[in-house]
Amino acid sequence: QSVLTQPPSASGTPGQRVTISCSGSTSNIGSNTVDWYQQLPGAAPKLLIYNNNARPSGVPDRFSGSKSDTSASLAITGLQSDDEADYSCATWDDSLNGRVFGGGTKLTIL
Amino acid sequence: QVQLQESGPGLAKPSETLSLTCSVSGVSINSGSYYWGWIRQPPGKGLEWIESINYSGRTYYNPSLKSRVTTSVDTAKNQFSLNLNSVTAADTAVYFCARSMGYWGAFDIWGQGKMVTVFS
Numbered sequence: 001q002s003v004l005t006q007p008p009s010a011s012g013t014p015g016q017r018v019t020i021s022c023s024g025s026t027s028n029i030g031s032n033t034v035d036w037y038q039q040l041p042g043a044a045p046k047l048l049i050y051n052n053n054a055r056p057s058g059v060p061d062r063f064s065g066s067k068s069d070t071s072a073s074l075a076i077t078g079l080q081s082d083d084e085a086d087y088s089c090a091t092w093d094d095s096l097n098g099r100v101f102g103g104g105t106k107l108t109i110l
Numbered sequence: 111q112v113q114l115q116e117s118g119p120g121l122a123k124p125s126e127t128l129s130l131t132c133s134v135s136g137v138s139i140n141s142g143s144y145y146w147g148w149i150r151q152p153p154g155k156g157l158e159w160i161e162s163i164n165y166s167g168r169t170y171y172n173p174s175l176k177s178r179v180t181t182s183v184d185t186a187k188n189q190f191s192l193n194l195n196s197v198t199a200a201d202t203a204v205y206f207c208a209r210s211m212g213y214w215g216a217f218d219i220w221g222q223g224k225m226v227t228v229f230s
Protein backbone atom coordinates (compact mmCIF):
# COMPACT_ATOMS: atom_id res chain seq x y z
CA GLN A 1 0.00 0.00 0.00
CA SER A 2 1.69 3.19 -1.22
CA VAL A 3 1.58 6.41 0.81
CA LEU A 4 0.68 8.34 -2.35
CA THR A 5 -2.38 7.16 -4.31
CA GLN A 6 -2.42 6.99 -8.09
CA PRO A 7 -4.90 5.34 -10.45
CA PRO A 8 -3.44 2.04 -11.66
CA SER A 9 -4.16 2.78 -15.28
CA ALA A 10 -4.94 5.56 -17.76
CA SER A 11 -5.36 5.64 -21.50
CA GLY A 12 -5.72 7.96 -24.45
CA THR A 13 -5.45 8.14 -28.21
CA PRO A 14 -2.65 9.84 -30.14
CA GLY A 15 -2.96 13.61 -30.00
CA GLN A 16 -5.22 13.61 -26.94
CA ARG A 17 -4.57 15.14 -23.53
CA VAL A 18 -4.44 12.91 -20.46
CA THR A 19 -3.98 13.68 -16.76
CA ILE A 20 -2.72 11.42 -14.00
CA SER A 21 -3.54 12.22 -10.39
CA CYS A 22 -1.52 11.70 -7.22
CA SER A 23 -3.22 12.02 -3.85
CA GLY A 24 -1.45 12.38 -0.53
CA SER A 25 -1.79 14.15 2.80
CA THR A 26 -0.70 17.24 4.71
CA SER A 27 2.54 15.57 5.82
CA ASN A 28 3.73 14.87 2.28
CA ILE A 29 2.23 16.63 -0.75
CA GLY A 30 0.68 19.26 1.46
CA SER A 31 4.10 20.28 2.80
CA ASN A 32 6.61 19.46 0.08
CA THR A 33 7.22 19.62 -3.65
CA VAL A 34 6.23 16.79 -5.97
CA ASP A 35 8.17 15.10 -8.74
CA TRP A 36 7.10 12.78 -11.51
CA TYR A 37 8.95 9.94 -13.22
CA GLN A 38 8.44 8.14 -16.50
CA GLN A 39 9.48 4.50 -16.68
CA LEU A 40 9.55 2.78 -20.04
CA PRO A 41 9.30 -1.03 -20.03
CA GLY A 42 12.49 -2.61 -18.74
CA ALA A 43 14.18 0.74 -18.14
CA ALA A 44 15.13 2.88 -15.17
CA PRO A 45 12.83 5.74 -14.13
CA LYS A 46 13.47 9.10 -15.79
CA LEU A 47 12.79 12.39 -14.02
CA LEU A 48 9.99 14.18 -15.87
CA ILE A 49 8.87 16.94 -13.47
CA TYR A 50 10.44 18.33 -10.26
CA ASN A 51 9.44 21.07 -7.82
CA ASN A 52 5.78 20.50 -8.80
CA ASN A 53 6.02 21.94 -12.30
CA ALA A 54 9.63 22.30 -13.45
CA ARG A 55 10.98 20.28 -16.37
CA PRO A 56 14.57 19.04 -16.59
CA SER A 57 16.45 19.97 -19.72
CA GLY A 58 15.30 17.83 -22.64
CA VAL A 59 11.79 17.05 -21.38
CA PRO A 60 9.21 18.32 -23.89
CA ASP A 61 6.72 20.98 -22.80
CA ARG A 62 3.95 18.48 -23.60
CA PHE A 63 4.54 17.31 -20.03
CA SER A 64 3.39 19.59 -17.20
CA GLY A 65 2.79 19.25 -13.48
CA SER A 66 0.59 20.99 -10.97
CA LYS A 67 -0.17 20.79 -7.26
CA SER A 68 -3.09 21.86 -5.13
CA ASP A 69 -3.31 21.24 -1.38
CA THR A 70 -2.67 17.51 -0.89
CA SER A 71 -2.96 16.44 -4.52
CA ALA A 72 -0.82 16.72 -7.63
CA SER A 73 -1.37 16.04 -11.31
CA LEU A 74 0.70 15.25 -14.37
CA ALA A 75 -0.72 16.35 -17.71
CA ILE A 76 0.46 15.08 -21.06
CA THR A 77 -0.76 16.82 -24.20
CA GLY A 78 -0.41 15.68 -27.80
CA LEU A 79 -0.12 12.03 -26.78
CA GLN A 80 2.39 9.99 -28.76
CA SER A 81 2.86 6.24 -28.99
CA ASP A 82 6.19 6.40 -27.17
CA ASP A 83 4.50 8.02 -24.16
CA GLU A 84 3.24 4.54 -23.30
CA ALA A 85 4.94 3.92 -19.96
CA ASP A 86 4.49 3.82 -16.20
CA TYR A 87 4.30 7.19 -14.44
CA SER A 88 5.02 7.62 -10.73
CA CYS A 89 4.77 10.59 -8.39
CA ALA A 90 7.01 11.15 -5.37
CA THR A 91 7.61 13.59 -2.56
CA TRP A 92 9.12 13.88 0.93
CA ASP A 93 6.99 12.88 3.92
CA ASP A 94 7.65 14.88 7.07
CA SER A 95 6.00 12.30 9.35
CA LEU A 96 7.96 9.36 7.98
CA ASN A 97 11.05 11.53 7.49
CA GLY A 98 11.56 9.82 4.17
CA ARG A 99 10.80 9.85 0.50
CA VAL A 100 7.54 8.28 -0.65
CA PHE A 101 6.36 7.15 -4.06
CA GLY A 102 2.95 6.55 -5.60
CA GLY A 103 2.10 3.08 -6.80
CA GLY A 104 2.47 4.10 -10.43
CA THR A 105 0.02 4.57 -13.31
CA LYS A 106 0.33 2.55 -16.50
CA LEU A 107 -0.49 4.77 -19.47
CA THR A 108 -1.75 2.95 -22.56
CA ILE A 109 -1.94 4.64 -25.95
CA LEU A 110 -4.97 3.23 -27.77
CA GLN B 111 28.03 13.28 -18.25
CA VAL B 112 27.01 11.94 -14.86
CA GLN B 113 26.49 8.17 -14.77
CA LEU B 114 25.64 5.70 -12.01
CA GLN B 115 26.18 1.95 -12.24
CA GLU B 116 25.01 -0.71 -9.79
CA SER B 117 27.05 -3.85 -9.19
CA GLY B 118 26.83 -6.90 -6.95
CA PRO B 119 25.47 -10.44 -6.83
CA GLY B 120 22.20 -11.11 -8.58
CA LEU B 121 21.25 -13.86 -6.15
CA ALA B 122 20.94 -13.98 -2.38
CA LYS B 123 19.82 -16.73 -0.02
CA PRO B 124 17.13 -16.21 2.61
CA SER B 125 18.45 -14.85 5.93
CA GLU B 126 21.70 -13.69 4.29
CA THR B 127 22.87 -10.16 3.43
CA LEU B 128 22.31 -8.47 0.09
CA SER B 129 25.22 -6.19 -0.84
CA LEU B 130 25.27 -3.72 -3.71
CA THR B 131 27.63 -0.96 -4.80
CA CYS B 132 26.92 2.08 -6.94
CA SER B 133 29.84 3.53 -8.89
CA VAL B 134 29.54 7.21 -9.77
CA SER B 135 31.26 8.87 -12.73
CA GLY B 136 31.17 12.38 -14.11
CA VAL B 137 30.79 14.07 -10.71
CA SER B 138 32.53 13.81 -7.37
CA ILE B 139 30.52 12.10 -4.68
CA ASN B 140 32.05 14.75 -2.39
CA SER B 141 29.84 17.42 -3.95
CA GLY B 142 28.17 18.75 -0.85
CA SER B 143 24.81 19.47 -2.44
CA TYR B 144 23.96 15.92 -3.43
CA TYR B 145 22.52 12.90 -1.72
CA TRP B 146 22.97 9.39 -3.09
CA GLY B 147 20.08 7.00 -2.75
CA TRP B 148 18.82 3.47 -3.22
CA ILE B 149 15.35 2.69 -4.54
CA ARG B 150 13.92 -0.75 -5.31
CA GLN B 151 11.08 -2.11 -7.41
CA PRO B 152 9.67 -5.63 -6.85
CA PRO B 153 8.53 -7.36 -10.04
CA GLY B 154 5.30 -5.80 -11.29
CA LYS B 155 5.11 -3.33 -8.40
CA GLY B 156 5.87 0.31 -7.67
CA LEU B 157 9.04 2.07 -6.56
CA GLU B 158 10.11 1.95 -2.90
CA TRP B 159 12.73 4.31 -1.47
CA ILE B 160 15.28 2.57 0.77
CA GLU B 161 17.72 5.24 1.95
CA SER B 162 19.75 8.31 1.00
CA ILE B 163 23.27 9.25 2.13
CA ASN B 164 25.57 12.20 1.55
CA TYR B 165 29.36 12.41 1.28
CA SER B 166 29.79 12.85 5.04
CA GLY B 167 27.64 9.82 5.86
CA ARG B 168 24.49 11.68 6.91
CA THR B 169 21.75 9.17 6.17
CA TYR B 170 17.98 9.04 5.93
CA TYR B 171 16.25 5.64 5.98
CA ASN B 172 12.88 4.22 5.07
CA PRO B 173 11.47 3.46 8.55
CA SER B 174 10.15 0.08 7.38
CA LEU B 175 13.64 -1.05 6.34
CA LYS B 176 15.88 0.88 8.72
CA SER B 177 16.52 -2.02 11.10
CA ARG B 178 17.97 -4.14 8.26
CA VAL B 179 19.87 -1.52 6.25
CA THR B 180 23.42 -0.28 6.51
CA THR B 181 24.98 2.09 4.02
CA SER B 182 28.34 3.73 3.40
CA VAL B 183 30.20 6.11 1.14
CA ASP B 184 33.72 5.57 -0.23
CA THR B 185 34.86 8.97 -1.47
CA ALA B 186 38.21 7.64 -2.67
CA LYS B 187 36.50 5.20 -5.03
CA ASN B 188 33.56 7.55 -5.73
CA GLN B 189 31.15 4.82 -4.71
CA PHE B 190 28.40 4.21 -2.21
CA SER B 191 27.04 0.92 -0.97
CA LEU B 192 23.95 -0.79 0.40
CA ASN B 193 23.74 -3.78 2.72
CA LEU B 194 20.32 -5.29 3.46
CA ASN B 195 20.44 -8.13 5.98
CA SER B 196 18.09 -10.99 6.84
CA VAL B 197 16.63 -11.01 3.34
CA THR B 198 13.50 -12.91 2.35
CA ALA B 199 11.71 -13.53 -0.93
CA ALA B 200 9.93 -10.21 -0.39
CA ASP B 201 13.26 -8.44 -0.98
CA THR B 202 13.43 -9.75 -4.56
CA ALA B 203 13.47 -6.62 -6.71
CA VAL B 204 15.34 -4.44 -9.14
CA TYR B 205 17.58 -2.19 -7.05
CA PHE B 206 18.37 1.28 -8.47
CA CYS B 207 20.90 3.80 -7.23
CA ALA B 208 20.19 7.46 -7.92
CA ARG B 209 21.29 11.04 -7.19
CA SER B 210 19.18 13.73 -5.59
CA MET B 211 19.73 17.41 -4.89
CA GLY B 212 19.35 17.45 -1.15
CA TYR B 213 17.86 14.65 0.92
CA TRP B 214 14.34 15.84 0.10
CA GLY B 215 14.92 16.42 -3.61
CA ALA B 216 13.98 14.61 -6.78
CA PHE B 217 16.18 11.83 -8.13
CA ASP B 218 17.56 13.33 -11.32
CA ILE B 219 20.10 10.69 -12.37
CA TRP B 220 19.48 6.94 -12.09
CA GLY B 221 21.53 3.82 -12.60
CA GLN B 222 20.20 1.16 -14.96
CA GLY B 223 19.20 -1.10 -12.08
CA LYS B 224 20.34 -4.47 -10.72
CA MET B 225 17.94 -7.39 -10.43
CA VAL B 226 18.42 -9.27 -7.17
CA THR B 227 16.57 -12.52 -6.55
CA VAL B 228 16.28 -14.07 -3.10
CA PHE B 229 15.82 -17.83 -3.27
CA SER B 230 17.03 -20.92 -1.58
